[in-house]
Amino acid sequence: MRIALIPDKFKGSLTATQVCDAMEAGIREAYPGAEIRRFAASDGGDGFLEAVRAVRPVEVVQALVTDPIGREITAPFLYDPRTGDAFIEMAKASGMEMLSPGERNPMRTDTRGTGQLILKAVQRGARHIFVGLGGSGTNDGGCGIASVFGYRFLDRDEQALLPAGGNLERIAHIVQPKDLPIPRQVRITAVNDVNNPLWGPQGAAQVYAAQKGASPEDIHRLDAGLQNLEERVREQLGVDSGSLPGAGAAGGTAFGLKCFLGADFTSGTNLVLRLNGFEHYLSKHKTAYVFTGEGRIDAQTLNGKLIQGVLQLASAQKCPVVAICGKCDAPMDALKSLGFEAVLEVSDPRKSLDYAMAHAHELVAEAVQGFLQQNK
Structure with missing residues (x-):
């Protein structure tokens, strides 16, 4: 048998x-x-790196990054020098399981650590970076990632905002970096298996923020913040991606990866089933x-x-x-x-x-x- x-x-x-x-x-x-x-199996969330390591000869690279509340940690990513592929698991840098119950608050957490992993992979020479989404403790629309690459988010008084979920509703102006530190030939793919839009009844905040520690009032503000972020991105960057299926993955990280770094989306399940x-x-x-x-x-x-x-x-x-x-x-x-x-x-x-x-x-x-x- x-x-x-x-x-x-x-x-x-x-x-x-x-x-x-x-x-x-x-x-x-x-x-x-x-x-x-x-x-080996994964839908792109927790266990993504383990699934890739089981079927690909890759190097495990350790990088110094920040966790969702800004503490310095060491997090891994995988690199295949033969193909130039790199694999990142968001949960390793911006994951909810990294936080104690009392630390879980998507109004304050951010995705900078995941952005730092992406930047480290670029500096390593990666040509195609797969970012496995899922298990996040964040709801910042990917603004933390964007900040690592030089984007700045300002309020109505032109004061800089920290890229956390609770500040999304205050964003009035997005300042783009003069030179994005990613070579044009580098491709970034957001790997996930959810179909949620960025905001609304099925969006990132209303569906997932409660399990990340958000109160009902927080959820309302986070949802409004994601809507504001989408509007500012559409007006100022000319990108309209908030309603795309999957844009709400990992607290809107998929949206941020697409709008700020030009990422495309792929199914985590289909990717892993192809690899294995x-x-x-x-x-x-x-x-x-x-x-x-x-x-x-x-x-x-x-x-x-x-x-x-x-x-x-x-x-x-x-x-x-x-x-x-x-x-x-x-x-x-x-x-x-x-x-x-x-x-x-x-x-x-x-x-x-x-x-x-x-x-x-x-x-x-x-x-x-x-x-x-x-x-x-």
Whole structure:
């Protein structure tokens, strides 16, 4: 029996590699001789660098940057000297998980650290820079990144503003750098899998800012600030990108990358599935099952996420897909109608969330073993 594994992380519990370990343990109990192939996975957010390192011979470069509240830290990026490609994971420099609960405040945080990583990659000689978005603790519309490259943001009194989310509503004038320190031949690609516009009911602030520490009043101001930023960019830079699907990714960082640095957008899932050879493998090898999954399956799961990409590619090869999750908040019937062979929820409603997270490895292994034994 041949089985492919391509799960996402179970956030706060297991990395994607650890989920694979648990799945493999369950498979070995049911089919000791199974041929198992693992594939690194990411949608461009947390784990992006890990997914790239698994399939590309790259250098890990450490850079001194600032975190979302201005502390100096060391953050990595990947560089492939053969191709000139560089890979940056925003969460490593501007991530929410870098902040304690009391430090999380998207009114004050910024993306300068991510901009510093991009600049370091340019200085290293990168010709194509992929910036994986996701897991950010920011909502500054990419202004922090822009400030690293010489952009300045002024209020009505021509006073300089710090490039934080809470100042976006005060921006009256954007001063462009005379010479952008990026050679024209350098291409920047924002890697993400969300379709949110910059502002509005489905925008960056209203959908994601609460989980980054914003109060209801903060969310209103952040949303108004992003709208103001879009208007100033359109008026003064001649770029109209706020309504583009994905512009609201990572607190509007995708918007900023496009407007200030000329970035294009690409799907993180599609990029990683191209890099890791998943589609090619399924086309060449008859595979009994593909096991995928994530910590929580809900209405957002099939909105441009990893599991959607896996399901589409596997279904095209008529390969059954089994999804494993800690918690399922979507109707099972609806998920099966989309093409899943099964969706296995591993948490026990009689036990606490803390228990499920602490015993995630055993629960995943048992779920996989049970499914395979039932379907022999």
